[in-house]
Amino acid sequence: MKHYLFILLTLIPLLASAKPATELAGRYVLQGARETGSTLVLKDKGRFEATFAYGNLDGRVQGHWQRNKDTVTLTAEGHSDVAELFKSVPLAIGKHCLIRDMGDHKACYLRQPQLPYKAWHLGFFTPEHMDIWLETADVTDARGITVTQAMSGTVSSTGEVSGWPTKIGMGSGKYMSQLELPQSIFVRWQSLSEPQTYRATLEIPESARNLMLQQEEVDCVMGGRQSAYRDAVVIGLAPGGIVKLWVSGSCFKGSEVLRVQAEIEPKGPDQGQSDGQYALPLEPAAKAYIDQHGIPYGSW
Secondary structure (H helix, E strand, O other): OOOEEEOOHHHOOOOOOOOOHHHHOEEEEEEOOOOEEEEEEEOOOOEEEEEEEEOOEEEEEEEEEEEEOOEEEEEEEEOHHHHHHHHHOOEEEOOOEEEEEOOOOEEEEEEOOOOOOOOEEEEEEEOOOOOEEEEEEEEEEOOOOEEEEEEEEOOEEOOOOOOOOOOOOOOEEEEEOOOOOEEEEEEEEEEOOOOEEEEEEEEOOHHHHHHHOOEEEEEEOOOEEEEEEOOEEEEEEEOOOEEEEEEEOOOOOOEEEEEEEOEEOOOOHHHHOOOOOOOOOOOHHHHHHHHHHOOOOOOO
């Protein structure tokens, strides 16, 4: 499933020209350039390194960068064709981007997050036998940048039918390597055990993001006592449209942040594109359990 990073370049305001050039230092990854991959690292003392790949062109350059009011100019050396690409087009300074004119459109060198760990993890789980199909998880980070369908598909189970586990763990998911800590997460999923389709928007409080930045001494199963971060956002999805969110980590039990009652998606599964058909049949073991015991609504 493709991920779509929406950055409205024409709406990104330019930074004040008085902002020191050293504040531009960081790692950037090119977004919005078709079939093109590129990274750019601006260093504090006016040096830079970059890679660029398009078709048969693939090379690495380095050199000097300089700020000129609202643009960054690069003087590159190394792969001659790639060096010419970086020298020929100045980069406009945007709020979160260095904007490159690609001729028929504009692309963005998106500044990468500056977190105390490589990336934060987004994970999901559901109670045992309460199977779901995650249609989408759309994540908006603290900068206002949104990745749609950051996750979709099946998720892991907690191993417990009623209630939530005391140790949350990480859930099944992936690392959000290009995003700052989350501001909000929109989820839409099919609850296969009912069946029903739900949607909810989870607004992440600043206190949760602050907690994810706090390093603590904690006892870990692997490695004993050590310093660690809560570098994971874990979301539990249960029948009846119950959503819970924790911040957690491999060494933490998990800290509950919020509980939300989702609303029923009026269009049904797949936004009405599947004629009411759900993505998957209920697993035989899940069906047998529910036929015998029912769904323990109210336990989540």
